[in-house]
Amino acid sequence: MKLHRFHGGLKLAEETDASTRDPVLVMGVPSRLIVPLGQHIGEAAEPCVAVGDRVTKGQRIGQSKGYIAAHVHAPTSGEVVEIADHAVPHPSGLSAPCMTIQSDGRDDWGETRMEPWLDWDTRDPRKLRQRIRDAGIVGLGGAAFPTAVKLNPRAGQRIHTLIVNGAECEPYISADDSLLRSAPEAVFEGIRIVAHLLGVERVLFAVEDNMPEAMRALTETLPGELRERVQLVSVPSIYPTGGERQLIKVLTGQEVPSGGLPADIGMICNNPGTFKAVCDAVIQGRPLLSRIVTVTGPGVQHPRNVEALLGTPFADVIAAAGGYAEGVDRLVMGGPMMGFAVHDDAIPVIKGTNCLLATRPQDTPAPGPLMPCIRCGECAAVCPAQLLPQQLYWQARAKDFDATQEYGLFDCIECGCCAHVCPSNIPLVQYYRYAKNEIWAREKERQKSDIARERYEFRQERIEREEREKAERMAKKKAALKKKDSSADGASNENSDKQAAIQAALERARARKAAKAGDAVEGAATEQADKAAATPETHTEPSQSGERDSTDTGDR
Amino acid sequence: MRFRTESSPHMIPAHSVGGVMQQVLMALVPGTLAMAWFFGWGVLVNVVLAVLFAVAFEAAIVAARKRPVMPTLGDNSAIVTGWLFALAIPPLTPVWVTLIGIAFAIIVAKHLYGGLGYNPFNPAMVGYVVVLVSFPREMALWPAPDTLSEMSLGLGQTLQTVLTGSLPAAMDWDAITRATPLDAMREGLGAGRTVNELTTSPLFGTFSETSWEWIGNFFLLGGLYLLFRRIIHWHIPVAVILGVAIPAGFFWMLDPDSFASPAFHVFSGAVIIGAFFIATDPVSASTTPLGRILYGAGIGLLIFVIRTWGGYPDAVAFAVLLMNMVAPTLDHLTRPRIFGRERRGPPPGDGHG
Numbered sequence: 001m002k003l004h005r006f007h008g009g010l011k012l013a014e015e016t017d018a019s020t021r022d023p024v025l026v027m028g029v030p031s032r033l034i035v036p037l038g039q040h041i042g043e044a045a046e047p048c049v050a051v052g053d054r055v056t057k058g059q060r061i062g063q064s065k066g067y068i069a070a071h072v073h074a075p076t077s078g079e080v081v082e083i084a085d086h087a088v089p090h091p092s093g094l095s096a097p098c099m100t101i102q103s104d105g106r107d108d109w110g111e112t113r114m115e116p117w118l119d120w121d122t123r124d125p126r127k128l129r130q131r132i133r134d135a136g137i138v139g140l141g142g143a144a145f146p147t148a149v150k151l152n153p154r155a156g157q158r159i160h161t162l163i164v165n166g167a168e169c170e171p172y173i174s175a176d177d178s179l180l181r182s183a184p185e186a187v188f189e190g191i192r193i194v195a196h197l198l199g200v201e202r203v204l205f206a207v208e209d210n211m212p213e214a215m216r217a218l219t220e221t222l223p224g225e226l227r228e229r230v231q232l233v234s235v236p237s238i239y240p241t242g243g244e245r246q247l248i249k250v251l252t253g254q255e256v257p258s259g260g261l262p263a264d265i266g267m268i269c270n271n272p273g274t275f276k277a278v279c280d281a282v283i284q285g286r287p288l289l290s291r292i293v294t295v296t297g298p299g300v301q302h303p304r305n306v307e308a309l310l311g312t313p314f315a316d317v318i319a320a321a322g323g324y325a326e327g328v329d330r331l332v333m334g335g336p337m338m339g340f341a342v343h344d345d346a347i348p349v350i351k352g353t354n355c356l357l358a359t360r361p362q363d364t365p366a367p368g369p370l371m372p373c374i375r376c377g378e379c380a381a382v383c384p385a386q387l388l389p390q391q392l393y394w395q396a397r398a399k400d401f402d403a404t405q406e407y408g409l410f411d412c413i414e415c416g417c418c419a420h421v422c423p424s425n426i427p428l429v430q431y432y433r434y435a436k437n438e439i440w441a442r443e444k445e446r447q448k449s450d451i452a453r454e455r456y457e458f459r460q461e462r463i464e465r466e467e468r469e470k471a472e473r474m475a476k477k478k479a480a481l482k483k484k485d486s487s488a489d490g491a492s493n494e495n496s497d498k499q500a501a502i503q504a505a506l507e508r509a510r511a512r513k514a515a516k517a518g519d520a521v522e523g524a525a526t527e528q529a530d531k532a533a534a535t536p537e538t539h540t541e542p543s544q545s546g547e548r549d550s551t552d553t554g555d556r
Numbered sequence: 557m558r559f560r561t562e563s564s565p566h567m568i569p570a571h572s573v574g575g576v577m578q579q580v581l582m583a584l585v586p587g588t589l590a591m592a593w594f595f596g597w598g599v600l601v602n603v604v605l606a607v608l609f610a611v612a613f614e615a616a617i618v619a620a621r622k623r624p625v626m627p628t629l630g631d632n633s634a635i636v637t638g639w640l641f642a643l644a645i646p647p648l649t650p651v652w653v654t655l656i657g658i659a660f661a662i663i664v665a666k667h668l669y670g671g672l673g674y675n676p677f678n679p680a681m682v683g684y685v686v687v688l689v690s691f692p693r694e695m696a697l698w699p700a701p702d703t704l705s706e707m708s709l710g711l712g713q714t715l716q717t718v719l720t721g722s723l724p725a726a727m728d729w730d731a732i733t734r735a736t737p738l739d740a741m742r743e744g745l746g747a748g749r750t751v752n753e754l755t756t757s758p759l760f761g762t763f764s765e766t767s768w769e770w771i772g773n774f775f776l777l778g779g780l781y782l783l784f785r786r787i788i789h790w791h792i793p794v795a796v797i798l799g800v801a802i803p804a805g806f807f808w809m810l811d812p813d814s815f816a817s818p819a820f821h822v823f824s825g826a827v828i829i830g831a832f833f834i835a836t837d838p839v840s841a842s843t844t845p846l847g848r849i850l851y852g853a854g855i856g857l858l859i860f861v862i863r864t865w866g867g868y869p870d871a872v873a874f875a876v877l878l879m880n881m882v883a884p885t886l887d888h889l890t891r892p893r894i895f896g897r898e899r900r901g902p903p904p905g906d907g908h909g
Contacts, residue, residue: 330562340561340563369627374839380843416565
């Protein structure tokens with residue numbers, strides 16, 4: 001198979017030997033589990049049990065709100081002892097609502113377990129998707145996007161290729177590697193289910209070329225009936241090949257359109273762990289309760305992979321890896337490039353916790369003095385999104401947010417390549433996050449003020465209309481008095497006039513908003529708005545508001 | 557347990573500004589030694605003095621701007637500026653000329669604009685152009701490489717000459733200086749002689765005067781090292797050299813008697829050092845791949861044009877400064893195509909809903 005290249009990227013040290021030496025250790029049940037209600041992209045779940053309730057393993061304890069969201073389940077049986085804010089893994093370091101479960105040690109499934117579907121291939125795809133949703137499955141590669149949403153392409157969108165993203169490109173992380181070595185059958189079963197659900201004809205299974213053992217396990221266990229459809233591909237280990245867009249480029253040579261989704265070009269990409277979770281949910285009726293976590297870095301005694309229940313405190317996971325090494329001062333959730341440092345190890349494992357990396361000062365020294373940008377352009381040379389990071393940096397610093405957008409700020413995947421090569425120690429990614437947040441905040445403000453303006457304008461229209469109608473009535477009265485022959489149909493006429501006027505006012509307001517939002521329409525919209533004859537759809541359509549986090553893969 | 561929470565990446569950084577400049581300095585060593593071999597102690601004396609002045613001015617002005625002095629000196633950029641300036645001036649240049657040039661380079665061209673990273677013009681070249689325009693006589697006193705070996709000035713005599721501005725007794729400037737190949741070519745062609753007559757002189761090697769050729773070769777070596785270490789990228793050096801060679805070749809083919817060969821142009825004067833060390837100064841150059849090619853090509857073309865029809869025998873400094881002016885515009889006009897977009901695609905989506 002011919003592979004392609006994406007621009008830039010970095011060749012980084014692998015650092016996965018230490019953590020893959022031993023098989024995956026299945027951790028026991030800790031006495032207390034702290035289960036955050038928001039472990040995914042989208043809104044946090046709402047608690048559906050109360051403090052003091054007894055819960056069984058796998059019982060739904062958090063009900064998802066909204067479409068892009070996921071349920072949360074009790075990882076073991078026990079008692080809900082607290083529902084309160086607790087430190088969670090988040091770059092902000094802030095606390096968020098968590099449910100604390102005191103384990104009863106029985107790990108009891110009770111009666112709530114979902115029915116195992118061994119005959120899943122006879123089930124309707126919608127039923128399978130609902131099962132995935134019920135199981136609270138999210139992408140396990142780290143981003144934690146709700147899988148049921150991802151597997152629900154827009155009407156009219158045909159998915160022809162399913163991509164299994166086994167390109168674990170960040171140094172140190174070996175969670176997928178371990179999974180593929182230990183449970184390749186379950187991953188393949190998950191692939192069969194998802195391929196059936198989507199009706200795809202080909203599956204590309206990408207594994208980095210520095211994972212030969214995983215590749216061997218996959219080659220040996222690839223089921224006969226999948227051989228036709230599944231293609232195992234060894235891809236070069238260049239960071240960030242594991243980025244969805246980069247991997248699709250490497251495998252197919254196609255680029256996911258800016259601001260779009262892989263589904264726009266007929267592809268869906270998922271992590272192997274997600275397929276395993278799908279298999280467990282469908283075949284065993286087991287919701288997402290645990291995940292493989294790589295515990296590694298020079299800051300732990302015995303780097304390895306563990307399977308930990310969601311809600312297990314980081315400290316327990318570190319203890320399972322032999323505890324901290326001397327002098328550790330940084331604990332990172334995720335890899336060294338995109339992960340974030342947490343301030344505390346009482347924080348629990350969540351669905352997106354693929355790695356815990358502990359380092360000492362000599363491995364991750366405090367950043368050197370911040371030097372001015374010398375425009376060396378190394379950042380642009382390594383940027384996989386083909387941006388000009390140094391220009392974005394100047395613009396973000398100058399708070400010139402329009403320019404950042406013109407230069408493709410929202411095409412930045414925050415992979416950190418630019419910051420890694422920057423000779424001036426500039427935390428470039430931080431500047432981009434800042435700029436993005438500012439723009440989002442401003443956009444919200446703008447929307448608010450748009451609504452206010454719309455209301456105001458509508459009110460103005462109404463007052464004007466009333467004045468006009470008053471004048472017309474007066475005129476009519478005068479005319480009627482003059483002519484002396486009053487006709488009966490005046491009233492109904494007036495009524496329909498009024499309706500039309502309201503309609504016209506609404507149209508104008510809407511058209512003005514559309515013209516503001518979409519940059520394409522401009523003159524045409526206002527011109528048409530004056531006629532107020534066109535349908536509202538033609539005005540609202542050109543608004544190019546974003547789809548970054550797939551809001552529009554929604555049920556339509 | 558509490559942990560440090562710095563932002564990603566959690567790795568040892570791959571580069572530092574000081575390290576980059578250090579590599580540049582190392583790459584300058586072979587060419588500098590070759591120059592010293594042909595032109596004597598004066599080259600090294602100039603380098604030492606210019607670097608000292610540059611560091612002193614940098615420290616003084618950084619202190620005056622109330623910035624941390626040691627970290628700023630640690631970026632090594634003042635050393636690079638001083639060194640490049642020293643290589644541009646004749647080896648026996650009086651010390652006060654160096655002082656003025658460096659003062660202008662560091663204080664005006666660099667720090668009045670905000671210091672490293674903010675200067676639109678290459679500081680070393682600004683300093684050089686200031687002294688070139690202000691002191692044309694001193695700037696023309698290039699010793700003849702071969703006479704020096706006969707009448708070689710020792711280190712002491714060189715120091716004396718540089719510090720006092722006058723030669724030791726029993727020597728006079730006419731005896732030890734000679735026109736550079738570029739001067740000779742310019743004046744010879746101006747006097748109606750042909751290129752062929754001028755290059756048959758025994759001093760000429762394959763392309764240019766033997767000494768200049770060898771100096772060029774050693775700077776080329778350093779430049780290739782920088783390319784190999786990925787401190788610089790190929791775009792600018794290749795574009796500068798082709799930017800000189802292609803127009804030079806075109807006119808040479810039209811009239812080989814009145815126009816010097818492209819190889820003569822490339823290996824004479826400062827084209828090689830300019831292409832690899834001066835035009836590649838990242839702060840004042842273009843940063844996009846295509847922008848760098850255009851920037852380099854513009855420098856090359858301007859060098860050829862000024863040499864051939866302008867008022868100066870060499871023109872690397874002028875060409876670099878002129879192209880510095882258009883670098884920001886080039887950057888703006890040559891933005892690369894963003895991943896997932898058409899080059900002339902629709903305006904960027906704002907990526908949020």
